[in-house]
Amino acid sequence: MLFEWLFGMFSNDLAIDLGTANTLVYARDKGIVLSEPAVVAGKLEHGGVNRVVAVGSEAKKMLGRTPEHIVAIRPLKDGVIADFEATEAMLKYFI
Structure with a gap:
C-alpha cells in the first residue's frame, strides 16, 4: 500500500487516443x-521518409x-496504424 502510494507520486499516468483524424493525450x-x-x-x-x-x-x-521532396501523410488509416515509423515519430513529438 505504501509502495503504491509512493510509486504513484513519481509517475506520470498518460492515456493516448490514436485517432485516425486526431490524437489526444490525457x-x-x-x-x-x-x-x-x-x-x-x-x-x-533514400526511398522513404527519413526526417520529420x-x-x-x-x-x-x-x-x-x-x-x-516532402510528403505529408496521415499515419493511421481506417482505425489502424498504416505507417509505424511515422506514428512513432508523431508520438515522440507529442510526448
Whole structure:
C-alpha cells in the first residue's frame, strides 16, 4: 500500500487516443493536455521518409501543398496504424 502510494507520486499516468483524424493525450489530474491532428510531414530521402519536418497542426497545413521532396501523410488509416515509423515519430513529438 505504501509502495503504491509512493510509486504513484513519481509517475506520470498518460492515456493516448490514436485517432485516425486526431490524437489526444490525457494526463491524470490535468485532463486533456494535447489535441492535435494525426498528420506527419517528412522529407523523402533514400526511398522513404527519413526526417520529420512537421507534426500535428503544422503538418496538416502542408497536406496537398508540399514540394516533391516532402510528403505529408496521415499515419493511421481506417482505425489502424498504416505507417509505424511515422506514428512513432508523431508520438515522440507529442510526448
